[in-house]
Amino acid sequence: xxxxxxxxxxxxxxxxxxxxxxxxxxxxxxxxxxxxxxxxxxxxxxxxxxxxxxxxxxxxxxxxxxxxxxxxxxxxxxxxxxxxxxxxxxxxxxxxxxxxxxxxxxxxxxxxxxxxxxxxxxxxxxxxxxxxxxxxxxxxxxxxxxxxxxxxxxxxxxxxxxxxxxxxxxxxxxxxxxxxxxxxxxxxxxxxxxxxxxxxxxxxxxxxxxxxxxxxxxxxxxxxxxxxxxxxxxxxxxxxxxxxxxxxxxxxxxxxxxxxxxxxxxxxxxxxxxxxxxxxxxxxxxxxxxxxxxxxxxxxxxxxxxxxxxxxxxxxxxxxxxxxxxxxxxx
Numbered sequence: 001x002x003x004x005x006x007x008x009x010x011x012x013x014x015x016x017x018x019x020x021x022x023x024x025x026x027x028x029x030x031x032x033x034x035x036x037x038x039x040x041x042x043x044x045x046x047x048x049x050x051x052x053x054x055x056x057x058x059x060x061x062x063x064x065x066x067x068x069x070x071x072x073x074x075x076x077x078x079x080x081x082x083x084x085x086x087x088x089x090x091x092x093x094x095x096x097x098x099x100x101x102x103x104x105x106x107x108x109x110x111x112x113x114x115x116x117x118x119x120x121x122x123x124x125x126x127x128x129x130x131x132x133x134x135x136x137x138x139x140x141x142x143x144x145x146x147x148x149x150x151x152x153x154x155x156x157x158x159x160x161x162x163x164x165x166x167x168x169x170x171x172x173x174x175x176x177x178x179x180x181x182x183x184x185x186x187x188x189x190x191x192x193x194x195x196x197x198x199x200x201x202x203x204x205x206x207x208x209x210x211x212x213x214x215x216x217x218x219x220x221x222x223x224x225x226x227x228x229x230x231x232x233x234x235x236x237x238x239x240x241x242x243x244x245x246x247x248x249x250x251x252x253x254x255x256x257x258x259x260x261x262x263x264x265x266x267x268x269x270x271x272x273x274x275x276x277x278x279x280x281x282x283x284x285x286x287x288x289x290x291x292x293x294x295x296x297x298x299x300x301x302x303x304x305x306x307x308x309x310x311x312x313x314x315x316x317x318x319x320x321x322x323x324x325x326x327x328x329x330x331x
Contacts, residue, residue, distance in 0.1 A: 043084060043085065043096075045084040045096060045098045045099045045102060046081065046084040046085065048084075048098075048102075048149070049077070049080045049081055049084055049098070049149070076148040077148065080098065080145075080148055080149070083096065083097040083098040083145065084096055084097075084098040084099070086134065087134075088100050088129075088133055088134055088135060089129065089130045089132060089133040089134065090130075090132065097134045097135075097136075098145075100135055101135075101136055101142045101145060101146060102146070104118070104121075104122070104142070105142065105146065108139075115139045118138075118139045119138045119139055122135065122136070122137065122138060122139075122142075123138075153201050153202060153203045153204075154201070154202045154203075154204070154325070155199050155200070155201060156199065156200040156201075156202055156325065157183055157196040157198070157199055157200075158196075158198050158199070158200050158321070158322070159176040159178070159179065159181055159183075159197075159198070160181055160197040160198045160311075161176070161178075161179050161181055161318075162311075162315050162316070162318035162319075162321050162322070163176045163177075163178035163179050163181075163318070163321070164176055164177060164178060164321060165200065165321060165322075165324055165325075166183055166196075167324065167325065168328075181197070182197070183196055183197070184196055184197070185197055198310065198311065199310070200307065200308070200309060200310075200322055200325075201307065201308040201310075202306065202307050202325040202326070203304075203305055203306055203307070203308075204329060205287060205304055205306050205326065205329055205330070206329060208304050209261060212289065213259070218292075221291070221292050221293060221296060222259060222261075222289075222291045222292065223258040223259060223291070224291065224292060224293045225237065225239045225258070225262065225290065225291050225292075226258035227258075228240075228293075236294060237290075237293070237294050237297075238262075238264070238290050239290070244262075259291075261289065261291055262289075262290040262291055263287045263288065263289065263290065264287070264288040264290055265285065265286075265287055266285075266286050266288065267283055267284065267285045267286065267319070268283070268284075269281040269282065269283045269314055270282060278312075279312060280312050281311060281312065281313055281314050282308065282309070282310050282311075283308070283309040283310075283311070283314070283315060283319070283322075284305055284307070284308050284309075285305075285306050285307035285308075285309070285322070285323065285326070286303050286304065286305055286306065287303070287304045287306050288302070288303050288304075289302050289304070306326050307322060307323065307325070307326060309322045
């Protein structure tokens with residue numbers, strides 16, 4: 001398990017990573033040994049599963065066979081491992097069940113395909129593939145297959161006026177305690193499900209931080225900022241800036257541990273429907289990992305989307321209400 005402590009200073013979020021012993025059932029390898037093991041580069045989709053489950057090939061091979069019934073998470077994990085190796089059809093050498101679904105998901109995301117369009121394409125592709133192919137039938141089934149990789153998010157109802165979140169101790173409330181606005185839209189004669197006026201999307205950050213330390217490809221770079229040699233008068237990384245140095249002098253216990261995580265929090269609004277659509281302002285909140293070297297920290301895969309704040313207008317000064325799940329997770 002890992003715990004994180006958070007500070008905010010000079011526009012940056014500083015997170016202290018408190019390490020606790022973490023073991024895998026049936027394995028004697030520790031977390032520190034995990035990112036020292038060699039990575040299997042022959043199957044990147046198998047590696048993707050290993051990173052998502054915070055294990056690697058060495059740990060799985062060391063797990064003894066046990067007779068006990070596996071839990072749901074373990075079952076999903078081994079199913080994904082099987083899918084990463086099982087060919088798309090008997091005799092196929094360039095695609096597995098997992099690689100095919102992952103690549104089609106990428107195409108859907110890159111080109112903005114709707115679910116119905118995805119299903120139509122899959123229906124056509126299955127009709128021209130060999131009989132007995134293992135391509136998932138539709139988007140719903142494929143999404144269920146990919147869910148264990150940790151691509152989900154939390155939906156949290158919030159007041160349309162950004163007064164509060166219906167979260168934790170307030171989760172059962174039906175009216176805003178500040179402005180009195182109703183949480184749910186009026187029911188129609190057909191509708192049976194309560195629909196909130198506004199929903200916040202929150203993407204947990206802890207699993208992604210864990211993967212940075214558990215993956216052998218990134219763990220070695222998470223202490224780069226400490227090993228970096230500063231050249232007087234030259235700033236190549238925020239580590240060279242006065243704000244970082246000032247924070248280290250105020251919190252020496254934090255700077256003493258090179259694995260403590262430094263974040264830059266940034267956000268801005270944009271209209272996801274284009275400039276010719278009705279005015280709308282969607283605010284993504286992104287965390288940038290500054291432990292990494294310059295060639296890595298500004299790459300999209302290390303910019304973690306943590307929150308999506310939807311609204312026709314800007315949240316303004318009340319944006320701190322929307323940041324509460326993130327602050328609670330890092331506290």
